Amino acid sequence: MMLRVVPENSGQLVPLDSAAAGNESRVPLFGLDAAALAGVLAEEGEPSWRADQIIEAIYRQYIRELSSITTLSLDLRQKLAAGGWQIGRPEITKAFQSADGTERYLIQCPGPTAETVETVWMPEGDDGEAGDGSNDEARASNETKDWRRATICVSSQVGCSVNCQFCLTAKLGLQRNLTPGEIAGQVVSVLDRHAVRVGRDRVNLVFMGMGEPFLNYDNFMAAVRLLVHEVGLSPQRMTVSTSGIVPGIERFAQEPSDLRPKLAISLNAPNDEVRAGIMPINRKWPISSVMDAVRRVRLRPHERITFEYVLLGGVTDRPEHAREVARLVRRTGLPAKVNLIAWNPGPGIPYGTPEPANVAAFRKTLGAEGIPAYIRQPRGRDIFAACGQLKRTVEA
Numbered sequence: 001m002m003l004r005v006v007p008e009n010s011g012q013l014v015p016l017d018s019a020a021a022g023n024e025s026r027v028p029l030f031g032l033d034a035a036a037l038a039g040v041l042a043e044e045g046e047p048s049w050r051a052d053q054i055i056e057a058i059y060r061q062y063i064r065e066l067s068s069i070t071t072l073s074l075d076l077r078q079k080l081a082a083g084g085w086q087i088g089r090p091e092i093t094k095a096f097q098s099a100d101g102t103e104r105y106l107i108q109c110p111g112p113t114a115e116t117v118e119t120v121w122m123p124e125g126d127d128g129e130a131g132d133g134s135n136d137e138a139r140a141s142n143e144t145k146d147w148r149r150a151t152i153c154v155s156s157q158v159g160c161s162v163n164c165q166f167c168l169t170a171k172l173g174l175q176r177n178l179t180p181g182e183i184a185g186q187v188v189s190v191l192d193r194h195a196v197r198v199g200r201d202r203v204n205l206v207f208m209g210m211g212e213p214f215l216n217y218d219n220f221m222a223a224v225r226l227l228v229h230e231v232g233l234s235p236q237r238m239t240v241s242t243s244g245i246v247p248g249i250e251r252f253a254q255e256p257s258d259l260r261p262k263l264a265i266s267l268n269a270p271n272d273e274v275r276a277g278i279m280p281i282n283r284k285w286p287i288s289s290v291m292d293a294v295r296r297v298r299l300r301p302h303e304r305i306t307f308e309y310v311l312l313g314g315v316t317d318r319p320e321h322a323r324e325v326a327r328l329v330r331r332t333g334l335p336a337k338v339n340l341i342a343w344n345p346g347p348g349i350p351y352g353t354p355e356p357a358n359v360a361a362f363r364k365t366l367g368a369e370g371i372p373a374y375i376r377q378p379r380g381r382d383i384f385a386a387c388g389q390l391k392r393t394v395e396a
């Protein structure tokens, strides 16, 4: 079969004559940006402004079938379908609902493989990603929904290679990187399910699902560009968390500040010795090298770096650990806050949940040392949706 490469951003190969092909071998338009769509249309002899119609339909009106884009002529819809194109948005195939309102989804990406990724919807967030009192502005803005603000937790890889010892996802190992369309598609599928009005409803994104975004850097940032330019979400309402991939942080520091999400570092330990024991990646990039890289990120006015800190009972939750963490954070010289996460239990992981009193004391100690700290509320523990629990656990 003859193949051609579609315009930048997808790296996919397109069958030149796939009219007879089934849906699974059709090529997704979803994931292509305006320039790439204009390239597709040019090959069909269509003007580039038609790309805006497709963007409006698939990224903003959440249309899932090519035949339903009625702003395109019937002839063009048929021409695209005959050329082997489909919208091809990733779809929610299974939803688990928690007693606390959190929903965890298995999302199927179109194509020959049957892999699913996990995405989580948290109405009212978890008090971590904002943690700055900005929740209040959402209260008055959403009269028609049963949520006032929400957070979507997005995956960047199938599985993960980083091997944090407290994380269920690590048990999968890395299976593959997600494409830009598969990353952005998780978001659009969830926006569609909850009829989110982008620009009106208050929705935050956290790239803290399965995988290490900075080990899939190009696709991750291409997805961010899609979400900002084509879907219309604000990068200031997005946070990406990294386990401390120094070359990734250095590249991130070069991104234009009107395009990049906020940065969170998954710190989780007070010093290199403890961190290397629970996060083997620390042997490659110790805390000092991570902090040096973080200092290169030019922050926007009022922006803060977030340090995520998972408290493991008896391992990382002692008062002296809190004082060490405060010293580390102060030494960065950056405006920063710490999000505390009481470890969520998972089968086969040999750690204990910290005592609530220890979590509260940890926060108090950080506060006394001048470091703002917030306790992230565990969301969806009963459906394995909480932080570090994503492993496509089908029973719920």
Ligand code: SF4
Pocket (backbone or CB within 6 Å): 160, 161, 162, 163, 164, 167, 168, 169, 170, 209, 210, 211, 212, 243, 388
């Ligand atoms: S915590 Fe994040 S980086 Fe670490 S293994 Fe789990 S998914 Fe990967």
